[in-house]
Each structure stands twice: as structure tokens, then as C-alpha cells.
Amino acid sequence: MERRMRTEILIRGERGLAARLAAQARETELVEEVEAPNEGLVMLKLRETARNGLFYLGEVLVTEAKAMIRGRIGLGMVRGSEPQLARDLAVIDAAYMAAIPQTVAWEALLVEEATRVEKARAAADAISLSTKVDFHSMDRTVQQ
Secondary structure (H helix, E strand, O other): OOHHHHHHHHHHOOHHHHHHHHHHHHHHOOEEEEEEEEEEEEEEEEEEOOOOEEEEEEEEEEEEEEEEEOOEEEEEEEEOOOHHHHHHHHHHHHHHHHOOOHHHHHHHHHHHHHHHHHHHHHHHHHHHHOOOOOHHHHOOOOOO
8 A cells, every 4th residue: 555545544544543553563663753743834735727737725734753663764744733643654654664564464454444434435425415506407497
């Protein structure tokens, strides 16, 4: 599983999962905190579709942390002020970078959580779509 997808699952999914995976890594590996969680602002940019140019929407508060396992550095970054989650994400990323044995077992947990996250997203989309207006059904009929 690629890094971006893994991080998205850990952020959108059950919060305890990231803590459990990071704790497993800490049990068997020497985890060094390279950079303690700190908050900062990141410029949020979007692609404007009409001219295909970049548009800077504004700044977003993020919490960032770095950890090292077996000489490999992992990065954890999350929107908002969530220092523990950023720290756990950094440990998990470092564990994957160092290819520790536990990461093999984590894949099944992440796939299962991805399914759960997708089901929750589909349910939220269904609720949103139930309020969508169908303008075709609102055609005016001309009275003579």
C-alpha cells in the first residue's frame, strides 16, 4: 500500500488504529523522535479548471512530527492541532520506511479499515444525494 493511501486511512479511520500500530512499533523497535510535534501553516493550493492554473485558497493549520526507526525517518502530518496523531503517523511511516516485520500484518488491518472508511463515505454521500434537487423535474409547463 502506498504512503498517501495509508496515511489517509489512518487519518479518516478509527483514531485508535494509528495509536495501536505505533505502540506495536515502539514495543519492538527503538523509536527516536527526530522532531517533536509542532504546528505550522501550509498554503493550500487548488487547480482552477477554466485556465488550468493554480489558485491559492489560503493557509491551513497542520501539526507535523518526525520519527526515526533503524536510521529511516518517517513523517507525520495532519490538519489541525493533533500532536499525538502526528507523532503516531511519524512512527508508522518510519516503520514502513525501515520495513520492520510488523508492517506485513498491518496491511490487512489497513485494508479492512479502508473498507470501513469507504462504507462510511458512501453512507454520507447517500445522505447528501438524498437532498439533491433534480432540476429536470422542475420543468415549467406552459399554460394556454
